Amino acid sequence: MEFLHSPFAIAILVLFIGAMIRVVFGFGDALLGMPLISLLLGVKIATPVIAAYGLVLAISILIREWKSIRFDSTWRLILASLVGIPFGIYYIQTVPEHTTKIGLGIILILTSLINIFYPKHMPTTPEKSAYGFGFIAGILGSAYNTNGPPILLYGLMRKWEPSTMRATMQSYFLPTNLFIIFSHVSSGMWTPPVFQLFWMAFPAVVVAFFIGSKISKHITPDKFKNALYVLVLVMGLIMIGTSL
Numbered sequence: 001m002e003f004l005h006s007p008f009a010i011a012i013l014v015l016f017i018g019a020m021i022r023v024v025f026g027f028g029d030a031l032l033g034m035p036l037i038s039l040l041l042g043v044k045i046a047t048p049v050i051a052a053y054g055l056v057l058a059i060s061i062l063i064r065e066w067k068s069i070r071f072d073s074t075w076r077l078i079l080a081s082l083v084g085i086p087f088g089i090y091y092i093q094t095v096p097e098h099t100t101k102i103g104l105g106i107i108l109i110l111t112s113l114i115n116i117f118y119p120k121h122m123p124t125t126p127e128k129s130a131y132g133f134g135f136i137a138g139i140l141g142s143a144y145n146t147n148g149p150p151i152l153l154y155g156l157m158r159k160w161e162p163s164t165m166r167a168t169m170q171s172y173f174l175p176t177n178l179f180i181i182f183s184h185v186s187s188g189m190w191t192p193p194v195f196q197l198f199w200m201a202f203p204a205v206v207v208a209f210f211i212g213s214k215i216s217k218h219i220t221p222d223k224f225k226n227a228l229y230v231l232v233l234v235m236g237l238i239m240i241g242t243s244l
Contacts, residue, residue: 007040011197014040015053016204022057023212024219025228026166027148030054031235035242041197048184048194053205055177058170060209068167073158076130077137077151077172084138091139098243100140104149105243108236111153112229125157134172141176146239148173152232162216162224 014036018029030050037046062069114122125133133154141147151172155165184190219227 008197008200011037011040011046012201012204015049015201016208018050019053019057019205019208020212020215021231022054023061023166023209024216025224025231026061026169027152028231028235029057030148031146031238035238041193044189044191045193045197048181048189049197049201051177051180051184052198053201054173055181056205057209058174058177061166061170062174064213065163065167065170068161068163069171070158070160070164070168071171072127073130073154073168074171076128077134077154078175080131080134081138081141081147081172081176084135085142087135088139088142101146101239101243104140104146105236105239107153108149108232108239111156112233112236115156115225115229116233123157124159125154127158129157130154137172141180147176149235156228156232162219162221165228166216 014033015029018033021027021032022029033050034046037050040046111122133150137147137150140150148169151169155169160168
């Protein structure tokens with residue numbers, strides 16, 4: 001019974017919920033898990049574990065929905081992100097993290113509110129704008145591990161369907177996650193507590209994947225979009241709340 005009240009047990013629950021959100025919507029596990037698990041166990045444990053499960057979930061979702069990938073967007077997003085990564089190293093040295101997260105939070109909140117209350121006013125963006133969104137994602141990903149929001153905004157402005165949103169985001173996250181995990185391993189971040197949490201949470205994440213898969217099959221495109229906008233709103237509030 002004592003384990004159920006331990007930080008590790010709560011962290012596993014957070015990973016479980018985050019994995020379900022990721023499988024249903026294609027993102028959200030890191031935005032939910034990073035602030036909560038960091039508070040429980042520290043950033044040095046939260047960062048590598050969440051990155052590792054991000055890779056596991058990306059592969060799992062791609063196996064199921066690879067036919068829905070928009071490859072014309074993916075390669076542009078990845079290429080531009082690779083260009084943006086070096087700039088992120090400079091960015092992290094010059095711009096305070098809380099300032100960036102508050103800014104991202106405001107953008108996410110405004111995007112969700114526009115989609116919820118004024119859906120016809122949500123601007124569209126051309127395919128080639130992937131270069132700009134990818135570049136920003138590369139900067140934010142290498143600086144603060146927050147490359148998801150720019151890719152999400154690009155998908156919303158491209159009016160992607162649910163399966164396209166999930167699959168294309170994973171096709172972007174897969175190579176970037178591989179690079180991030182490699183940097184974690186080479187820098188010695190995979191310590192015994194990290195391995196312990198990863199393997200302890202593995203059964204819960206597997207269960208979350210199958211539950212999330214079942215849920216995603218029964219969500220209509222309209223319900224998906226409405227739930228997605230609410231999730232984006234919550235994520236924006238979390239980013240601002242954890243940065244104040």
